[in-house]
Amino acid sequence: MSLESLGWQGLVILVVFGVSLLIATYCTYAERVIAAFLQDRVGPDRAGPFGLAQPLADAVKLFTKEEFFPSGANKALFIFGPCLAMITALMSSAVIPFGSFLKFGTTIVHLQGIEINVGMLYVFGIVSLGVYGIMIGGWASNNKFSLLGAIRAASQNISYELAMGLALIAVLMMSGSLSLRDITLQQSVPGEWQFWNIVKQPLGFIIFIVCAFAETNRTPFDLPECETELVGGYHTEYSSMKMGLYLFAEYVNVFVASAVMSVIYFGGFNFPFQYELRGWLSSSQGLSLDAAQNIVAILGVVSVFAKIFAFIFFFMWVRWTLPRFRYDQLMRLGWTILIPLAIFNILLTGGLITTGIIPEIKHWW
Amino acid sequence: MQSLSNRAKKLEKKPMTLAERAYLPAIFQGLTITMQHFFRAATKKQITIRYPEETRPFSPVFRGLHVLKRDEQGRERCTACGLCAVACPAEAITMVAGERKKGEQNLYREEKYAVSYEINMLRCIFCGLCEEACPKAAVYLQADKMAPPRYERDEFIYGKDRLVEPVAPDNRSKRGIQLTPEQAEKLRGQMQSA
Numbered sequence: 001m002s003l004e005s006l007g008w009q010g011l012v013i014l015v016v017f018g019v020s021l022l023i024a025t026y027c028t029y030a031e032r033v034i035a036a037f038l039q040d041r042v043g044p045d046r047a048g049p050f051g052l053a054q055p056l057a058d059a060v061k062l063f064t065k066e067e068f069f070p071s072g073a074n075k076a077l078f079i080f081g082p083c084l085a086m087i088t089a090l091m092s093s094a095v096i097p098f099g100s101f102l103k104f105g106t107t108i109v110h111l112q113g114i115e116i117n118v119g120m121l122y123v124f125g126i127v128s129l130g131v132y133g134i135m136i137g138g139w140a141s142n143n144k145f146s147l148l149g150a151i152r153a154a155s156q157n158i159s160y161e162l163a164m165g166l167a168l169i170a171v172l173m174m175s176g177s178l179s180l181r182d183i184t185l186q187q188s189v190p191g192e193w194q195f196w197n198i199v200k201q202p203l204g205f206i207i208f209i210v211c212a213f214a215e216t217n218r219t220p221f222d223l224p225e226c227e228t229e230l231v232g233g234y235h236t237e238y239s240s241m242k243m244g245l246y247l248f249a250e251y252v253n254v255f256v257a258s259a260v261m262s263v264i265y266f267g268g269f270n271f272p273f274q275y276e277l278r279g280w281l282s283s284s285q286g287l288s289l290d291a292a293q294n295i296v297a298i299l300g301v302v303s304v305f306a307k308i309f310a311f312i313f314f315f316m317w318v319r320w321t322l323p324r325f326r327y328d329q330l331m332r333l334g335w336t337i338l339i340p341l342a343i344f345n346i347l348l349t350g351g352l353i354t355t356g357i358i359p360e361i362k363h364w365w
Numbered sequence: 366m367q368s369l370s371n372r373a374k375k376l377e378k379k380p381m382t383l384a385e386r387a388y389l390p391a392i393f394q395g396l397t398i399t400m401q402h403f404f405r406a407a408t409k410k411q412i413t414i415r416y417p418e419e420t421r422p423f424s425p426v427f428r429g430l431h432v433l434k435r436d437e438q439g440r441e442r443c444t445a446c447g448l449c450a451v452a453c454p455a456e457a458i459t460m461v462a463g464e465r466k467k468g469e470q471n472l473y474r475e476e477k478y479a480v481s482y483e484i485n486m487l488r489c490i491f492c493g494l495c496e497e498a499c500p501k502a503a504v505y506l507q508a509d510k511m512a513p514p515r516y517e518r519d520e521f522i523y524g525k526d527r528l529v530e531p532v533a534p535d536n537r538s539k540r541g542i543q544l545t546p547e548q549a550e551k552l553r554g555q556m557q558s559a
Contacts, residue, residue: 034403320399321392
């Protein structure tokens with residue numbers, strides 16, 4: 001890899017980093033507005049036009065609040081907990097392909113932080129690390145409510161990661177690759193009618209999205225911070241920006257989960273008739289092939305973000321619709337329903353692939 | 366046990382159907398309901414009153430902040446008879462009576478007037494009994510003003526400086542307080558019959 005393309009890739013990583021932070025910031029605003037609308041209210045509308053400066057006001061508030069350390073807390077771990085939660089949340093967006101590629105002369109810029117052939121495994125590893133941030137913070141608080149929240153988070157994440165992984169195995173059986181870019185590109189073959197994975201894996205998608213709700217600790221599975229039982233759960237003792245980092249990490253996780261779902265099941269940066277559009281632009285509109293590709297790539301970025309925003313909206317929509325599960329219900333759902341269903345889904349997919357109903361995917365790129 | 370009223374219904378706990386156990390149909394039902402609310406809130410006019418810019422309309426019979434009325438020539442009507450203070454169930458009203466001097470005829474209507482007249486708005490329960498007790502149609506509870514919040518307790522004791530209505534008729538409260546006792550009686554009768 002040349003130095004120049006390394007520089008470009010660094011720029012892409014910076015942009016992805018900034019965009020995830022920006023989206024997480026405005027998720028706090030969106031959550032409040034959506035919650036308000038779903039409950040026939042108005043929501044924040046004081047700070048700036050339509051309350052758009054509300055996240056800034058929140059940030060100023062969080063930064064200027066007193067930093068509180070409970071007595072008996074392990075100070076180092078108490079600080080390390082929210083840092084870890086935030087770091088892991090931000091790291092997982094590195095491998096997500098947000099677009100195909102831009103071409104300027106001879107340089108090709110892939111709109112993706114890093115392309116690795118084990119992208120999905122990487123996401124899973126980082127996401128499962130994320131629970132350590134919650135666990136360490138909850139344990140270091142020296143508070144029984146925090147500890148209970150942390151334990152809940154740990155056992156919940158372990159239980160649902162299993163079902164999530166099993167749901168993904170079915171996708172991997174079809175794609176034969178762990179790279180998120182490969183999985184995206186397979187969902188759209190030039191000149192052929194190719195469905196997105198959601199059509200081939202509806203059951204797997206349902207399992208995956210339920211597990212994604214549990215992994216991001218969102219309602220109806222927000223038992224780690226279940227305020228009716230545990231005060232604030234793992235962040236009971238946290239104040240000021242350390243608390244902010246935890247809340248922020250949750251939104252970054254929601255963003256990453258939405259991105260992963262749109263890439264794996266909803267075609268990522270693909271959109272219908274993209275190759276026809278590129279052909280039309282370069283042939284009848286007189287654009288060069290590079291320019292046409294760049295336009296299509298930018299439209300792809302728009303399309304992947306539209307999917308991500310739709311998922312984020314869905315996350316919030318569900319949060320303000322469904323009540324919380326009881327903990328034993330949560331465990332029963334995870335272990336006795338989702339995992340057997342996921343295994344059944346693997347068997348079904350295997351059967352469909354062997355019988356040729358799901359066609360083998362060509363490695364066309 | 367024999368039921369006395371025969372209204373008790375015996376319910377049998379039915380096992381859930383597959384659709385109910387699968388959660389998803391019920392979840393989608395719930396999601397549709399919230400989505401309807403979302404569009405209602407996003408498109409139609411919301412019922413929320415954005416307070417400092419908009420205010421909720423007061424009822425015409427609302428009993429708000431007191432006012433001490435002047436008559437048509439701008440003289441204070443109150444003669445410090447003390448009936449309002451006696452009528453007040455919360456003992457919020459105190460006053461000191463004084464005699465009108467020569468040359469003050471344009472200030473006070475009667476020969477006796479209130480040198481000081483204080484209402485403690487923290488004690489007041491805004492029942493309107495002072496208004497009913499007043500023989501001179503001097504004290505009224507305005508229908509369009511409320512006692513605003515303050516930082517200090519002292520500031521809730523309203524003296525004559527804040528109670529007596531301004532001399533210029535333009536500054537007077539427009540609603541609810543311009544009724545004569547006869548008109549008020551008539552309105553009360555209408556309200557009772559309605």
